[in-house]
Structures are given as C-alpha cells and as structure tokens.
Amino acid sequence: MANLEEDLKTMVRIFRRECHRILESERTTIRGADGMIAVLQLVMAELNKEETGEFGVALSDVISAWKHLLWDKSDLPQDGALRPLNYDVIRREYDSFLKRTNTVDLIDVHGMYERLRGDSDPQNPVCSVQLLRFLSGGSETCERKESVPPCPTTPSSKPGRCSSQGLKRLFYSYLELLVNTRNDLALARTLDVPDRALGRVAFTDLKHAARANSTSLFLAATSFVRAIQLGGKGYAPPESHPLRKHLKGLSDFVHFTDNLEELLGEIPDPSVAGAKMVSSIRAALLKGRSGGDPACGAVEEVTRDLKERISLICAAQREAACCSGISPARPKAYAINHATAYGGREAVKLLVALLDEEALAPPCRNKAVLLSQDLDALDGAGGTTILTLFRSPEAPTGSSPKPLQLRIQDRQDRAKPTISTPTLRIFVHTGPGVSVMMETGVKMACISLHAAAPKRTTIPQGEEGEEQSTGEFSVETEGVEMEGAVQRAALGSRSANPHLAGGLGAQDRASSGGSRGQAGSKACKRKEVDGSGEAENQPPQKRAPKAKAVSTAQRPGAMGKSTKKRRLIAGQATLTSFLRL
Template structure:
C-alpha cells in the first residue's frame, strides 16, 4: 500500500490529465491543508462581521469550524442529536465555497470527489478514503517520505514543517508569486505578495483594492492590473477618475505590476522550463533580499530559492520521463506551427505545466503542526511593517468618525472657556454715541457712571467735629484788614466797619448751614472722584483768610 502523500499526488495528476472534463480552467489552483485553513479563517471573520459587526475570529473558533467543515464536506453521518446541519455551519460552508470559486481554486476534498467521478481512470490510481483524507487534513497522520518507484523524491515536507516560522512565511511568498503567474484570480496569493517586499502598500491600500474589485466583479490582481494599465494608457475618456481611491497608491501598485510583468517576460522568453523556473526563483529571491534588511529573511530567501530550483528540475524530469513512456512528447493541446506567436505560447505553456506540478506537490505536503503560527496575526515581518497577516490585510482599517475623545489639554481648555465672561458684540457707534440712550439698554446714565461732581460736592466726614464758638473779640480781630503796604497805622475808610460786619455775618450763617446738614444727605454724595476732579478741587481750595479778603473786594 502506497503512502498517503504519494497517493494524493497521483490523485492530483489524474485530475490534471482530465482537467478539460472536470475543471473550468486548466490553470485552476489546488489548495492544500494550510491554504484551506487560512481561507476558513477569512470566511469566519467575514461571517462574524455580518452578524456582529466585527471582522475578528478566535483561534479556538477556527479549529472548531475546521472540524465541522471537514465533516460536512467529506459527508460522514452526523453525530447523534444533530440530524440537520446548523444554520451557521451552512453559512460558513457556503461562504467557503464561494471564496474558492472566486479564486478559481479547488481543495483536496474536491480532488477526492472528482477522482471518484472518474470510475474508469481511477482504477489505476489508489484513492484515499474519506476517513484517511480527514485524518490527513486534521494533522493526525504523518506523510511518509517513501518514494514511489520511478519517481524521484523531493525535500521532506516534515523537515520543512519543522523549520522556523520565517522560512515557512518566505516559502509561502515564493509559491504565491508563482501561483499568480499560473492563476491570476488567486486572491490569497495576491494578499501574500502585494506588499512583500515593501512597496508602501499597507492595509488601507488592500482595502481600496478589495472594494474596487467588488464594484467591478473582478479578482484583486485583475483590478490592480487594469487600473495601472489605464493610468499608463491615459487619455481623456479612458484614464481613471481623479476621485478614484487607488490613485493615492499608484506608485506602489505600478511597482507591483511592473515586477509581475518582468516575471511573465521571463516565463515567455526562456525555452527550457528548468532554466526558466530557476530564473523566476532567482528574480523573486533578489527582490526579497533587496527589499528586506533582516539577515534571517535574506538567509531564508536564499535557502528557499535553492530548494525550489532543485524541486523544479526534478518535476521537469518527471514530466519528460512520463511523456517518453507514453510514446510522444507533444501535448494534445499544443498550438499549431502556423499559429501567430506560437513559439512564445509553446514555451509559456510548458513552464506553466511545470509550475502547476510544483504547486500541486506543495499542496499535498503535510499540514503545519502549529496552527497558532499559521493563523496568528503576529506573522514574521517581511516588509518592515507589523501586522502583515492575511487576516489583518482583509480587515478594513478603522476610519476616524470624529467621536473619539480629544486630548486632555484641549478638553480642560474648552471647559475653562465656558466660565469666561462673554462680551456681547457691539455695533460701530459714532463719536457722539455717549449723548444718546438706547431703548433696550438698562445701563445707568453716563453722568451716574463717570461721577463728575461739582466743586461744591467736596467729600466731608460723616460725623464732623464741633467747631469752637467765636467770641466777639476774636471776630473783631479777624475783621481787621491788614493792608499790603508796609505802614503800621492803616487809614480806614468811613463806613467800612459796618460793611465788613455784614459780610462776615452772612458767611458764618452759610458755614453753619453746611455743618448742620443731616448725614443722610451727605452719604448720598459720591465718594469717588476722578483724578482730574480731585486735582481741580485741590487747586480751588482757599487758604485761611482768603475768603474774607475776597468778599471785601467784591463789595
């Protein structure tokens, strides 16, 4: 009895020979166990987003759904108490099949089903039972390395599985580039190669490409290629609109398409498939080494390149031996000699057949034993940017809606501004506006605000001290007039004593009235005066005896 790995290879070869009967396209990609698990993770995250609004999934949920998916696809009898498939499992299976169809890919379960349909040709091939395939995909059965007679052995899948996580990630990148040359509808391959090496194409770019692909109904690679070609051709009515989101990433997308064009040129210009495959692997390795600064990544790229060169040569040798054993080395679908550009088409076809066989061998290798390394978002950084896993790329980045809290400094300042007095805006008023009063203005009159007291409103004490009473002798002495001249015996005019006495009496009465004024009225007098009014009052204050002399000259 042959090993499971070799039996799987024979089953895939049988499907390739009958691809015109079973597959929609000759370039259909076969997904292995690891690729199936990665697709299931994306499908579960998409289902969770539709149901709960969050594109996330736990590792335990993926492993549980993986067992349910294999059970539903392989078709064993459901467990007791579960006569019908739950609704969520049906939705997941439907989304999984839609992803494979959109990517022009089939998995190993589909391969088993197609081999069972070929009853005549499958007699020469020993098929796996559904139980054996379930154990192989779930990782409970090891793939034996015992080669089949006449078929050279390839590097052990078990040894590759035991390699480091960086080597596994680098090998997936190599195979994804080769897969894009074979199948341009492979969305999973584009997600693994779009920004490796770094082309400044992060999750935002991948999200814009994904949305554009959904609008046009094309694959991710065809969406990128058609956009770059439209920009290169230009033209008023042919170039993309200025508002196209992909215009922001034109530089990185052009670099990606240019690199794929170089690989396609190598594929179509080299006649020997072994030499062509070696050139393709060297070109990919050179791009990774040039774009990455890590020594581990460079070493892993060089090691993977040497392994793939050896495997391509062995696959090509197997195909030549098989063709000679069949009696002819010409494929039935080979173009005719008189066809246009038949040499390039022929060379490209042979290389594509070798690459398909290489990818098929990669698909039937033993699954990765550590599922956390395969599905975790903390993948090795191959492009200098963290978070380069497939799940992170397919998750749309969160766009700020403006509802996030502001920094603490701004919030404190805005709170303080609420307590500041607000000045009401006033219109432009003339220079004589102070003489008018607005109807809606409740302010005090201008003369009440500015306090312009008269010269007589001099502030006095609330409780003035009592002045001493004047005696007749004192008043008589004060009524004497001293002339300005220096004579000792002044001459008085007749009747002057009577006039002076009347004037003095009137002045005394006025002073008594001011002193005996009630305190309530004195309180009503304004206590505040401007600096200018106080200065004027000080200037007008009379010295002792000046009032008597002034009244005398008024008479």
C-alpha cells in the same frame, strides 16, 4: 506513510489530466489543508462583521467549524458533534470563495477523481477516512521536519529570525499568481513584500475597487495601472480615484509580475525558466539588504530548495513523456503567432505540478501559529496577518475626542428637558416707519408696527376745546398671558410731537387763538404722562368718538388740510330758526 503520499500524488495527477472536462479553467489551483483553514477564517470573520460589525473570529470557533467542515464535505457521519452556529451560511460562503478565486480544495479533488478516473486507473487510491485523517493532522505524514513549538507563540516570545515556512509560502504565492491571477490570498501575501508602501489602506482601496468592478484583486491592480500608462485624458481614471495615491507602489508590483511573465513565456526550457523566476524573486527580496542580514541566509536556503524541486519535477515530466510515446501538445492551426501560442506552455505545466506538490504537503499542526503568522516573512519583529490585512482600517475623523469632563457635561445637558418659551407679539397702530424693541422677563419681544393710517379722534381738553389725537393699538400673545409686564406702547401713540403722532397742523394751533404758549405745552405733556401712568397696569381702552367733535381733517377729501371754524354773527341764530318755521 510513503504509500499515502504516492496515492495522493496519483489522485492529483489523474485529476489534472481530466479536469478540463468539468472545470472552466485549466489553471485552477488546489488548496491544501493550510489554505483551507485560512479561507475558513476569512469567511467566518466576514460573517461576524455582517452580524456584529467587528471583522474577527475566535480561534476556538475556527477550529470547531474546521472539524465539522471536514466531516461534512467528506460525507462521513458525526456522532455527538455539535453543529456550529450558522454552519450552513459558513459552508455556502466557503464554497463561494473557492469558486470566486478559481481554486478547489483536496476534498473536492477527491470527489472529482472518482468521477473522472478511467478504467486503467486504480479503483480508489485514497479513501475518505484516510483523506480526513491527513487533513486533520492525525496521520503519521503530518510530522514536520522542523521543530514545532508545544504551545502557541506570543508576540513577546516570537523569534527574531525569519521563518523558512513563511518565506517558502511567499515564493509559492508569486509563482501561483503567474498560473492563477484570481487567487486573492496569493496577492495579499505578495502585494507589499518587499516593501512597496502598500499597507492596509492601499489593500482596502484595492479591495473596494475590485468589488465595485466584480473582478479579482490582481485584475483590479493591473487594469488601473494599464489605464494610467496607456489611457488618454478621457480614458485614464480621474485624479480623485482612491488608487491614485498608491500609483507608485502598484506600478512597481505590476512591473515586477510583468517581468516574471516575460521569463515564463520567452524561455522555451521550463527548467531554466523556473530557475530564473525563482532567482528574480530572490533578488527582489534581498534588494537593499546587507550580507549579514539574517533574512539573506533564509532566502538563499529557500531558493536552493525550490530550484532542486523544479529540476526534479522537470526530469519526471520528461521521463513520463518519453515512456508514454505521446508527442507534446502543438499549437493550434488558427493561432496567429505559433511561437507565442507555444511559448510558456511547458513552464506553466511545471509551475502547476510544483504548486500541486506543495498543496499535498502535511498540514501545520499548530493552527494558532498558522493563522497568526505575519505576512512580512523577512522581518521577525512582527507585521500584518492575513486577517488584519483584510480588515478595513477605521476612517479617521480628523478631530481628537473631548475631555471626559466635557463629554459628561454635554450628556447631562442633552438629558435636561427643554422648555419652550412662548413668544409675545404686540401690534401698535400708529404712524408709518416706527419699530420698538421691548424686553420681557424671559425674551426680547419685537413689536411690529403697522404703517396703515390710524383713525384719529378729537378729545376736548380744558376750556379752550383743544383736540388731542390718539392712535389704535392691539396686543396679541401666543401661548401665555402677560402678567405684570409693563405695557408702554400707549406712550408711543401719545407723542408730544404732533407731526410724528399725526396731530393737527400749525394752522389749527393758530385758530385756537394762541391761548397756549410754552407753559401750556408743558402742561399738556404732564397731563399725557399722568394719563399714561393711570393706565400702566391696564390696556388702554378705545374712546368712543363724538359726532360733533370729529375733526375736519379726517373727512373725505380734506386729509392734511386745516380750515378755520365758522363763527355766527349777531342775530344769525334767530333768523335761522325763523326761516325754519
């Protein structure tokens, strides 16, 4: 047990000494067993969302992929083990997540150690099989000091006190943001603890802003707050920006991390700087809480433990520096401000050593508790998990669903076949400015009347040779023939008003000798009605005009004028025939 712990520390120490040769940043942090399985859960949930649309994954699938991942990354053969579905995609996304967050896992550290170790270093302090047993929880070092429940806890049986392990992880997350600001999991645990009104909606908006700019969550938050505080009208984000409504909470978070960075860079003694940073986190967590709160005792316990570990690590670093005889690193000659270049360097080394020691902690044996643990470690009544926080909330529609009866009726109406009813168009050629609406058995059909001047024909009526003008009309149907419809359009062309229907003028009535009075007019109306009744079920036919009966009113150049008929005098016909001979 003790030998394995020392071998792991030796492996990590040599990796830190030579990591600048192969890594892009010296502030790369290490993920232990618990951090590895948390990343695997997020990756699998994201892949399920792309395939099925639901951001979630079963615990059994995570455990199966976790075991296969440990054997695969360690290059150990698996006999009879089933390969998880889409494992190649899961492995690729897992490695991409580690690279994007500037982190490495313990298996990667073991592989880099074999390439980076020197001649004076031990040959192979930890073999692949030992590391696999350690990560899977099969070694004796995985026994926790605290009691582990025999079965996964449920929300109903969850204790009402604070979890010391969750609080310790919260402290380490704040300290890790000072070393590696690209760690999105560390920001997710600290963004809304203590309460800053930055729940799931704020985290989702921050995640979308980070993806749009291809940056980390911490950089997206800090750049937005800096642009608001320092930018002018043309540089500051617009009022419609999604993060505008979370400005107060984001400002509080960025201001708190700025205070921690000031303590990191201004205090030359790393032990004092580490202790003050832990005290600042403690004060923020206990702000507004009474002394009798159960969270106060748990926070005080974690604070004392961290301060003791910081003191031990600082003493070990000083002893190693004195024994080696190597002077500490000095600021470079081209640095403008030497104090700034040197300030905080030892404190960062202290935090890196503290985080590496936490990464080497034995893994949690109860994976169900680990993956479903609430982020809000100060309240034991339940909160938001990592998986729930990364799941985007559903967009509200703003309207409540209809009752079940109405929804069923709407579906039935949509299922009924729709029958298109043909339309009817009737064109009647009469005088200008006339429009008629006629209702058929199905729809209302609009009769469009053209304003063109109709051709009139004079039809002799009775013995006096009266003339009656009629108008042309035509009926057009689309898709179906009218059967049994009453066609009253002919009445419009046989109007009793001669001025509206295009009849003769007053002088024509005078030339007829005035033989018709009021009684004759009524008789004419009755004849028109009788004539229209005969053609009720048949379309009216055009009557061929007679050459001798054409009215002079329709001759060219004589429109609208009325002339008297020429009567022959006595003997005029005989004289005319004689002259022709």
